[in-house]
Amino acid sequence: DIQMTQSPSVLSASVGDRVTLNCKASQNINKYLNWYQQKLGEAPKLLIYNTNNLQTGIPSRFSGSGSGTDYTLTISSLQPEDVATYFCFQHNSWPTFGAGTKLELK
Amino acid sequence: EVQLVESGGGLVKPGSSLKLSCVASGFTFSSYGMHWIRQAPKKGLEWIALIYYDSSNKYYADSVKGRFTISRDNSKNTLYLEMNSLRSEDTAMYYCAKSSFAYWGQGTLVTVSS
Numbered sequence: 301d302i303q304m305t306q307s308p309s310v311l312s313a314s315v316g317d318r319v320t321l322n323c324k325a326s327q328n329i330n331k332y333l334n335w336y337q338q339k340l341g342e343a344p345k346l347l348i349y350n351t352n353n354l355q356t357g358i359p360s361r362f363s364g365s366g367s368g369t370d371y372t373l374t375i376s377s378l379q380p381e382d383v384a385t386y387f388c389f390q391h392n393s394w395p396t397f398g399a400g401t402k403l404e405l406k
Numbered sequence: 407e408v409q410l411v412e413s414g415g416g417l418v419k420p421g422s423s424l425k426l427s428c429v430a431s432g433f434t435f436s437s438y439g440m441h442w443i444r445q446a447p448k449k450g451l452e453w454i455a456l457i458y459y460d461s462s463n464k465y466y467a468d469s470v471k472g473r474f475t476i477s478r479d480n481s482k483n484t485l486y487l488e489m490n491s492l493r494s495e496d497t498a499m500y501y502c503a504k505s506s507f508a509y510w511g512q513g514t515l516v517t518v519s520s
Binding site for chain 2 (some may be wrong): 334342343344345346349355387389391394395396397398399400
């Protein structure tokens with residue numbers, strides 16, 4: 301199975317900050333990488349699919365990049381409603397998720 | 407609008423069985439593969455099963471292989487997960503998701519405890 305490692309596990313940032321979340325795969329996943337946002341008590345919500353495609357209805361402050369084994373989710377200007385846990389997910393082979401990055405307000 | 411609504415969760419004892427359902431609407435259910443994914447309390451997400459649109463192929467995570475069975479009834483727009491020989495480590499929120507993982511239900515909670 302492909303292992304997905306997210307860093308950091310917890311991130312504290314201020315409103316308006318540019319925030320970068322990282323995800324590293326144990327092998328090349330050919331850009332088959334999604335990012336999900338999960339707020340407390342809710343189901344995961346798709347933000348970005350296949351590395352850099354913004355899901356319909358998601359604010360443009362969210363963006364994704366990467367290739368090979370290394371991928372990044374960027375929030376250009378953090379908003380209070382962005383407090384959540386963010387998961388990366390690969391579907392290049394048997395699907396696997398990262399353990400998540402918990403994003404908090406400083 | 408795509409909607410997925412899970413049901414059937416509950417509190418059961420170790421070794422018992424449970425069958426989850428996921429009713430789909432807002433898309434042509436019979437044209438898409440479907441997944442079950444679970445999330446143990448305060449833990450990460452784990453994909454556990456996939457069924458093709460026509461039930462021709464089914465795949466399982468090793469953690470549930472031989473104990474869980476995924477199925478579907480396209481005439482009822484419904485996906486199922488039959489869970490046997492349940493263990494405490496199966497305690498989780500269970501989500502169904504449409505083929506591309508873009509759409510998820512709200513989940514149904516399964517608790518396995520004596």
